[in-house]
Amino acid sequence: MLNLKEMLYLTHKGHSDLKKAIFACTITNLSLMLPFGITIQIFLELLKPLMGEEISWSRMWMYFGFGVIGAVLVFMANKNDYKKTYVTSYMEAEATRIRIAEHIRKLPMSFFNSKDLTELTTNIMGDCATTEHVLSHVIPQLFANAISITAISVMLAFFEWRLALTVFCTVPIAFFIIFASKKIQLKLGVKHIEAKLKASGQIQEYLEGIKVIKANGLDGDKFVALDDALRRMKKLAIQMEFTTGVFVTGAQIIVQAGVGLTVFVGTYLLTGGKIELVPLLMFFLIVVRIYGPILVELTLLPELLYLRESTKRLRTLISTPVMEGDAEIELKDYTIDFENVNFSYNEVNSLEESVIKNISVSIPGNGITALVGPSGCGKSTISKLIARFWDVNKGTIRIGGIDIKTLDPEHLMSYMAFVFQDVVLFNDTIFNNIRIGNMNATDHEVMEAAKVACCDEFVTNMPEGYGTMLGENGYTLSGGERQRISIARALLKNAPIVLLDEATSSLDPENEVLIQQAISRLIAGKTVIVIAHRLRTIVGADKIIVLNNGEVVEEGTHDTLIANCGLYEKLYCIQQQSLGWSV
Numbered sequence: 388m389l390n391l392k393e394m395l396y397l398t399h400k401g402h403s404d405l406k407k408a409i410f411a412c413t414i415t416n417l418s419l420m421l422p423f424g425i426t427i428q429i430f431l432e433l434l435k436p437l438m439g440e441e442i443s444w445s446r447m448w449m450y451f452g453f454g455v456i457g458a459v460l461v462f463m464a465n466k467n468d469y470k471k472t473y474v475t476s477y478m479e480a481e482a483t484r485i486r487i488a489e490h491i492r493k494l495p496m497s498f499f500n501s502k503d504l505t506e507l508t509t510n511i512m513g514d515c516a517t518t519e520h521v522l523s524h525v526i527p528q529l530f531a532n533a534i535s536i537t538a539i540s541v542m543l544a545f546f547e548w549r550l551a552l553t554v555f556c557t558v559p560i561a562f563f564i565i566f567a568s569k570k571i572q573l574k575l576g577v578k579h580i581e582a583k584l585k586a587s588g589q590i591q592e593y594l595e596g597i598k599v600i601k602a603n604g605l606d607g608d609k610f611v612a613l614d615d616a617l618r619r620m621k622k623l624a625i626q627m628e629f630t631t632g633v634f635v636t637g638a639q640i641i642v643q644a645g646v647g648l649t650v651f652v653g654t655y656l657l658t659g660g661k662i663e664l665v666p667l668l669m670f671f672l673i674v675v676r677i678y679g680p681i682l683v684e685l686t687l688l689p690e691l692l693y694l695r696e697s698t699k700r701l702r703t704l705i706s707t708p709v710m711e712g713d714a715e716i717e718l719k720d721y722t723i724d725f726e727n728v729n730f731s732y733n734e735v736n737s738l739e740e741s742v743i744k745n746i747s748v749s750i751p752g753n754g755i756t757a758l759v760g761p762s763g764c765g766k767s768t769i770s771k772l773i774a775r776f777w778d779v780n781k782g783t784i785r786i787g788g789i790d791i792k793t794l795d796p797e798h799l800m801s802y803m804a805f806v807f808q809d810v811v812l813f814n815d816t817i818f819n820n821i822r823i824g825n826m827n828a829t830d831h832e833v834m835e836a837a838k839v840a841c842c843d844e845f846v847t848n849m850p851e852g853y854g855t856m857l858g859e860n861g862y863t864l865s866g867g868e869r870q871r872i873s874i875a876r877a878l879l880k881n882a883p884i885v886l887l888d889e890a891t892s893s894l895d896p897e898n899e900v901l902i903q904q905a906i907s908r909l910i911a912g913k914t915v916i917v918i919a920h921r922l923r924t925i926v927g928a929d930k931i932i933v934l935n936n937g938e939v940v941e942e943g944t945h946d947t948l949i950a951n952c953g954l955y956e957k958l959y960c961i962q963q964q965s966l967g968w969s970v
């Protein structure tokens with residue numbers, strides 16, 4: 388049973404529930420022998436006239452009474468079995484899903500860089516569903532059948548060991564066929580799962596990119612890839628079902644051949660005077676009854692083989708190390724210091740390939756610091772490192788002198804508010820999407836934040852105002868509207884460190900003025916790190932850090948940097964000239 392816990396990746400409770408389910412299932416199986424035994428007794432009673440005896444009607448009534456009691460017992464056993472098997476297995480699957488989701492939340496972003504979303508969804512939904520199905524429909528029945536069949540065969544062996552042996556001699560051969568075909572079935576099973584993943588990935592990509600596909604008239608090309616993936620999935624599904632079917636049916640035929648063998652040996656024993664007719668008929672009836680569960684077991688076994696792959700994936704996912712750091716120290720000083728920080732999104736061999744290269748820089752607390760530089764120089768990466776979306780490869784980032792790697796990531800996050808370029812919205816009401824900034828905020832506080840972030844005017848024009856449901860990722864909103872919601876969230880969070888990444892990039896000039904006002908309120912008295920391409924918006928910043936190719940090339944105020952005549956001055960002049968352009 389210890390291995391079963393490992394194999395099915397069960398919680399402690401799930402493991403103990405499974406034992407109860409197996410017990411309940413065994414009781415149900417054995418209880419089913421009750422009506423069967425009573426039927427045999429009635430049958431024997433009815434055969435009495437053939438042997439010159441009279442039917443005892445008082446006995447027949449007694450059997451009828453036992454029949455009613457038997458039916459009640461079978462009902463109760465089934466009810467208990469249902470509760471123990473199904474309800475507990477669904478509860479266990481829910482616990483596993485939550486366990487995985489919790490774990491995923493604590494994983495570093497580097498994990499998501501190497502995984503695609505389809506694989507994760509399959510892990511959470513598909514693999515958990517497989518375990519759920521095996522827990523509710525396979526394992527308890529398999530064990531219960533094995534226990535009840537063994538019990539019945541021992542009883543049969545006491546009665547007539549030669550016949551019992553004949554009945555069961557085909558069973559090991561049938562099981563051997565299933566286990567011998569394990570490799571072929573597993574290979575096909577793995578291929579089928581891979582094809583399913585590929586098809587899901589293609590469907591996801593197709594749906595996500597539908598706008599681009601339409602705009603570029605790519606329908607044909609994109610359909611080919613999707614079609615191929617779906618066709619391969621179908622082909623492998625048929626191959627797998629066919630192969631499994633061949634082995635399972637073959638094994639079932641061999642088991643059923645046991646009936647003929649039993650009849651043959653039984654007749655031989657009868658003619659030799661070693662067994663009487665009535666006990667032999669009884670034997671035949673029991674044989675037919677116990678072959679049923681064996682045939683079911685043979686169809687269930689292949690499912691166990693595929694389960695190994697599912698649990699292997701779940702185990703790999705859950706054993707991925709979470710982000711280190713668990714200290715929940717209160718931060719009072721928000722000065723952010725980078726000391727020899729080196730970072731790359733993927734494993735690299737040299738400093739040259741790093742995105743951030745040996746940076747040592749200080750971001751003053753309670754002031755506005757702007758990160759500027761050409762596209763791809765690492766501005767957003769720096770803000771992600773401060774928030775510990777990623778951990779540095781080398782060096783240290785300290786806030787108020789505390790190494791952020793020692794802090795609990797969620798605790799650190801409570802000190803930060805974000806307004807990012809890519810605003811993620813959930814398929815919920817606008818109101819709830821804003822409330823994400825602070826789940827403890829009152830309704831009044833949510834509305835206030837929305838007003839300050841200039842959400843009010845576009846929200847009140849919507850059919851159900853703040854109660855309007857946003858589609859998936861808020862596809863019904865414009866870029867500017869999405870960003871205003873993001874600002875409202877940040878306002879509501881009221882965190883001491885604010886990270887602004889292209890906060891005003893999607894806003895029209897009219898709104899930009901209003902949003903700038905909202906942002907001024909958001910950042911008042913806070914430690915602000917702002918990434919803005921339009922340098923005129925950060926002229927008043929307390930400090931400007933100029934990056935180029937992952938390195939800090941200049942730092943200072945706008946005036947000192949202009950006086951330096953370096954990269955900043957160059958970028959500023961180019962932008963000033965472009966302001967005069969028109970198309």
Ligand SMILES: Nc1ncnc2c1ncn2[C@@H]1O[C@H](COP(=O)(O)OP(=O)(O)OP(=O)(O)O)[C@@H](O)[C@H]1O
Nearest residue numbers: 500732733742760761762763764765766767768769
């Ligand atoms: N998740 C990621 N995985 C791998 N590489 C990434 C990832 N995110 C960014 N990069 C790479 O890191 C480098 C720096 O990116 P970053 O987004 O920090 O630049 P940026 O200065 O903010 O650019 P921009 O101004 O265009 O937004 C780029 O070469 C980018 O391609």
